[in-house]
């Protein structure tokens with residue numbers, strides 16, 4: 001019989017080696033040019049670090065926002081790395097990336113780091129990061145409402161198969177008053193009061209963009225107050241447009257629930273907070289629409305247990321990721337253990353939510369370490385009963401956790 005130590009070694013090896021399908025990121029196919037962020041200045045000006053930087057600096061908000069990206073990065077480096085030790089998860093992540101790229105972080109030399117990144121060409125750097133992170137494919141977040149992104153799709157380009165698309169529709173659901181005229185201007189016969197052909201035309205819009213980008217699923221991020229059923233524009237659009245579209249085109253609907261946008265607007269993109277959401281809304285969707293598939297992640301730690309219970313009740317619900325403020329080692333460990341105990345392998349423990357290409361390296365390195373540790377503990381518990389997992393069984397299971405189960409869920 002394998003000892004717990006032998007099991008740990010085997011599981012760690014497999015978890016380290018298994019390629020990942022990263023199901024939610026904000027990365028772009030290199031064909032999108034400047035929209036794909038990478039390099040030291042983008043790493044340092046990640047919005048997680050901007051929020052932390054303001055805590056350790058008294059720079060006025062407006063002054064910070066008026067700085068160039070390089071100056072902002074200088075300020076954050078100084079405040080978070082030089083004046084204090086960079087122990088937060090987002091700071092540590094930068095160092096993990098630099099180390100994996102073979103850079104010497106001991107020197108604390110930001111100009112030297114910049115000089116290193118200046119030598120890279122984006123195509124080669126993309127390949128290097130995907131290799132280091134052992135990520136086989138990433139899902140982008142693709143918004144037809146984004147004025148920078150939209151024209152790239154309209155022009156067309158040769159797709160990089162390592163970058164899959166997901167249709168992101170926040171303005172459609174959360175800002176209908178402004179989106180209806182926009183859709184109208186694009187040639188869809190929608191009316192702000194939902195009369196006439198509105199729902200059919202929204203479906204036509206969704207179908208056009210699903211085809212254009214070859215979407216894997218349709219996605220929205222929702223506030224903590226999200227309710228279903230409800231007499232709200234988003235609930236009506238979900239029932240009469242998104243879900244019929246999903247059934248017709250075999251598209252799952254991904255809901256990320258619990259954000260409170262602009263808690264501190266001075267922080268701009270770094271200013272969002274979280275709130276406790278109602279898991280009942282997810283249960284209602286799953287119960288009323290059994291022919292639809294739902295991918296759900298929630299932002300409040302306090303929602304995680306109820307979400308697991310909901311997933312036990314509904315097989316059309318697939319839980320994924322440790323999102324944003326949950327993406328910290330202590331919480332990932334807790335959530336992964338709970339999900340394995342309650343859902344077994346029928347879930348996706350992590351997505352990266354990367355906004356900067358290089359972050360793939362740290363987010364997956366840190367998550368692999370934790371997932372491997374928790375899994376090893378679970379297999380050791382099985383082995384103690386005499387149920388010894390084989391290498392092939394563990395490889396199968398880890399493949400499922402790292403995107404395989406989700407790919408099956410999206411297809412079935």
Ligand code: RAT
Pocket residue numbers: 026221256323324353355
């Ligand atoms: O995690 C993040 O980077 C957030 O800013 C959000 O973009 C969130 O992940 C989302 O997709 O809404």
Ligand code: ZN
Pocket residue numbers: 024025026353
């Ligand atoms: Zn995101």
